[in-house]
Amino acid sequence: xxxxxxxxxxxxxxxxxxxxxxxxxxxxxxxxxxxxxxxxxxxxxxxxxxxxxxxxxxxxxxxxxxxxxxxxxxxxxxxxxxxxxxxxxxxxxxxxxxxxxxxxxxxxxxxxxxxxxxxxxxxxxxxxxxxxxxxxxxxxxxxxxxxxxxxxxxxxxxxxxxxxxxxxxxxxxxxxxxxxxxxxxxxxxxxxxxxxxxxxxxxxxxxxxxxxxxxxxxxxxxxxxxxxxxxxxxxxxxxxxxxxxxxxxxxxxxxxxxxxxxxxxxxxxxxxxxxxxxxxxxxxxxxxxxxxxxxxxxxxxxxxxxxxxxxxxxxxxxxxxxxxxxxxxxxxxxxxxxxxxxxxxxxxxxxxxxxxxxxxxxxxxxxxxxxxxxxxxxxxxxxxxxxxxxxxxxxxxxxxxxxxxxxxxxxxxxxxxxxxxxxxxxxxxxxxxxxxxxxxxxxxx
Amino acid sequence: xxxxxxxxxxxxxxxxxxxxxxxxxxxxxxxxxxxxxxxxxxxxxxxxxxxxxxxxxxxxxxxxxxxxxxxxxxxxxxxxxxxxxxxxxxxxxxxxxxxxxxxxxxxxxxxxxxxxxxxxxxxxxxxxxxxxxxxxxxxxxxxxxxxxxxxxxxxxxxxxxxxxxxxxxxxxxxxxxxxxxxxxxxxxxxxxxxxxxxxxxxxxxxxxxxxxxxxxxxxxxxxxxxxxxxxxxxxxxxxxxxxxxxxxxxxxxxxxxxxxxxxxxxxxxxxxxxxxxxxxxxxxxxxxxxxxxxxxxxxxxxxxxxxxxxxxxxxxxxxxxxxxxxxxxxxxxxxxxxxxxxxxxxxxxxxxxxxxxxxxxxxxxxxxxxxxxxxxxxxxxxxxxxxxxxxxxxxxxxxxxxxxxxxxxxxxxxxxxxxxxxxxxxxxxxxxxxxxxxxxxxxxxxxxx
Numbered sequence: 029x030x031x032x033x034x035x036x037x038x039x040x041x042x043x044x045x046x047x048x049x050x051x052x053x054x055x056x057x058x059x060x061x062x063x064x065x066x067x068x069x070x071x072x073x074x075x076x077x078x079x080x081x082x083x084x085x086x087x088x089x090x091x092x093x094x095x096x097x098x099x100x101x102x103x104x105x106x107x108x109x110x111x112x113x114x115x116x117x118x119x120x121x122x123x124x125x126x127x128x129x130x131x132x133x134x135x136x137x138x139x140x141x142x143x144x145x146x147x148x149x150x151x152x153x154x155x156x157x158x159x160x161x162x163x164x165x166x167x168x169x170x171x172x173x174x175x176x177x178x179x180x181x182x183x184x185x186x187x188x189x190x191x192x193x194x195x196x197x198x199x200x201x202x203x204x205x206x207x208x209x210x211x212x213x214x215x216x217x218x219x220x221x222x223x224x225x226x227x228x229x230x231x232x233x234x235x236x237x238x239x240x241x242x243x244x245x246x247x248x249x250x251x252x253x254x255x256x257x258x259x260x261x262x263x264x265x266x267x268x269x270x271x272x273x274x275x276x277x278x279x280x281x282x283x284x285x286x287x288x289x290x291x292x293x294x295x296x297x298x299x300x301x302x303x304x305x306x307x308x309x310x311x312x313x314x315x316x317x318x319x320x321x322x323x324x325x326x327x328x329x330x331x332x333x334x335x336x337x338x339x340x341x342x343x344x345x346x347x348x349x350x351x352x353x354x355x356x357x358x359x360x361x362x363x364x365x366x367x368x369x370x371x372x373x374x375x376x377x378x379x380x381x382x383x384x385x386x387x388x389x390x391x392x393x394x395x396x397x398x399x400x401x402x403x404x405x406x407x408x409x410x411x412x413x414x415x416x417x418x419x420x421x422x423x424x425x426x427x428x429x430x431x432x433x434x435x436x437x438x439x440x441x442x443x444x445x446x447x448x449x450x451x452x453x454x455x456x457x458x459x460x461x462x463x464x465x466x467x468x469x470x471x472x473x
Numbered sequence: 474x475x476x477x478x479x480x481x482x483x484x485x486x487x488x489x490x491x492x493x494x495x496x497x498x499x500x501x502x503x504x505x506x507x508x509x510x511x512x513x514x515x516x517x518x519x520x521x522x523x524x525x526x527x528x529x530x531x532x533x534x535x536x537x538x539x540x541x542x543x544x545x546x547x548x549x550x551x552x553x554x555x556x557x558x559x560x561x562x563x564x565x566x567x568x569x570x571x572x573x574x575x576x577x578x579x580x581x582x583x584x585x586x587x588x589x590x591x592x593x594x595x596x597x598x599x600x601x602x603x604x605x606x607x608x609x610x611x612x613x614x615x616x617x618x619x620x621x622x623x624x625x626x627x628x629x630x631x632x633x634x635x636x637x638x639x640x641x642x643x644x645x646x647x648x649x650x651x652x653x654x655x656x657x658x659x660x661x662x663x664x665x666x667x668x669x670x671x672x673x674x675x676x677x678x679x680x681x682x683x684x685x686x687x688x689x690x691x692x693x694x695x696x697x698x699x700x701x702x703x704x705x706x707x708x709x710x711x712x713x714x715x716x717x718x719x720x721x722x723x724x725x726x727x728x729x730x731x732x733x734x735x736x737x738x739x740x741x742x743x744x745x746x747x748x749x750x751x752x753x754x755x756x757x758x759x760x761x762x763x764x765x766x767x768x769x770x771x772x773x774x775x776x777x778x779x780x781x782x783x784x785x786x787x788x789x790x791x792x793x794x795x796x797x798x799x800x801x802x803x804x805x806x807x808x809x810x811x812x813x814x815x816x817x818x819x820x821x822x823x824x825x826x827x828x829x830x831x832x833x834x835x836x837x838x839x840x841x842x843x844x845x846x847x848x849x850x851x852x853x854x855x856x857x858x859x860x861x862x863x864x865x866x867x868x869x870x871x872x873x874x875x876x877x878x879x880x881x882x883x884x885x886x887x888x889x890x891x892x893x894x895x896x897x898x899x900x901x902x903x904x905x906x907x908x909x910x911x912x913x914x915x916x917x918x919x920x921x922x
Contacts, residue, residue, distance in 0.1 A: 060771040061618035068774045091567040101560065108557050116543040116756040152603055156780040167513040184778045305567045305785030320512035323520045327635045328610045329603040333784055334756035
């Protein structure tokens, strides 16, 4: 570091450090590691706080406000009251009953013999699975392609691993009205043009957060072809895999030819069993790749909580037996949500907003460009339109949502700042309250 | 990776999915193909782990396991009840605040506010993590990078070195040394040489990691010893990561001192605690870091980019447990006191058992491990693998032949210190009396042969 910069840095620290205890300078050199540079901001921290402060009807952050299903709660209770070993360390890479039931369940789906000990890593939520993938497999200078809009953590995780994020946006199809998430598509040429010799991996999320797009086989095949041609890894975030509507089918890219050995598929008990607060997730893939993620895991958290894993194992045992039948939670949940999705969409349409019907997932994105409001809040003057709109909506109308440009890269966010995201995985009473707010608002216009 | 291994992996890839037509897999060189699937450099050499090896060996149900550090005694019933109660509340099954569930950080702020004698801001000065392990990770990732040196005292909880290396830092080791000439050995007889320690500090030293009570020796650092370390930290402008997961397990005649309470240390120390060790629920994997905002904010950044939030119902239950014991603090019913009393009895029992068997225990002042010197047994292990340290061979032999599991102590030291520690094994005594009895039977019949 140049001398001037050194002095300047020290002066900044001097100003910042406390003067109590006769210690004026805490660190005369840089405190935090460079890997934490630029990854400290977080949209959730800001908006969850705001929603709480204004006691808004919360259709913002993605978690159910109804209870997890009875059978999973019972399984958790049973585990809690099980023997003392339920409260002590279990196998670090995944509680044996859980990895066995996951292997059994998903082997049937991907038609691949999944080894419970080699091919599965249980993590603290899908979030930590993604972290292990980036930390274990992405090096300084590696490029990672992220399809926009993306769940916001992908970008800081790439950065923290020393990688470079390269973005490719889903774009609304030319011409026709954009009525469904299926109308947002990836250009094969645009995607291919972003691949360089430094590209290491591509991150896909299907069903997608926030749009709700459920990638079709042809779309995944296009991505798979490029992965195979350029020898890329694929990180496939499939946390909403059971939540598809109107006959849309969830396809696992790992089941396409040539993809098993290069794909890490991430799943979530939180989203699967409506228990986001349990923070149990997993990564499934070829042992050759999972083993590197295990090394990260064993040097970061090492073990995951035992009792919750035991409960999730029982959940998957049950679902294995009931798969495809009406008693399966994996049928019941999307059916219940299908009705809520319809309810929210009608409500938005009735007040002149244009929802993009999601083919899957927890969320619905709405185009707000037709809404005329006077965003006279000076404190948000320099922010993007959707950020300002969402804050206004929380403060003035008591309704919380999330601005969609938060899911875009800095280079493209300005193109997509007229959309906001609603979560419809809420009790009908919450959706009713949101509806009341929107009706009242539209009546005033 | 050697070319031979690369080729081997290639053919394994193609064999795996028989229906893959070898499209373009071999058009680019095999080296390029493997370079795509290689791991990030940060995990180079970090895949080995003593627990993976020894937990597998001890998993045999006929083995009496005094190895890995977890209780086989039940946790207090009120924590289990608190968890069951929390899990029955809808909201408790969904995401909570990322940096720590509000009721938990408030409870921590209360309990530790008292222990530190200062106001601790629950939102800015506390981070809840996945076990003490997760706190160590967050602190090291947040504050250590390439070019930094981190002083680690041997023997050390084995994760410190790989975590520092994964962050790009350089571990600098200094051993605790044994005072010579004593008949009965306690953990207090192991000390840090002040000159030797001072010699390890330089302008690159970013942090020192201390662990008190220490795993595996059980040493409880005295105020003077901590002051010596503090003086060096202040002189060299170094951070201190203080792993105090066993803080409540301190035996009669000794006191746990928090280095962060010494003058000048609050602003440069991150102190780590554990619900697992505090409430005998290691399988809950909840821990916390406490420190000044200027350090904690960086740990929070790591948290928000690694796993974001810890499980909600577990945090709620720990909060309840802490509040209950806060009311009882300094009374015999307080779990922090009653557990230590219970363990002191087990410590003394194990020490007797070990001595009866002709081995020499190092009586720990704190924690739930005991070092045992096996030199006197003179066990011939020449038939075993030459390459391993004596204690590794001894423990493997003991598990196989005697059905008693321990952990080799050289797992907790660097190569240079191996010769000073390879006659020691580590035994865990937070076990049911029946487990300790079973160990006694094994040791009794052993010496009869």
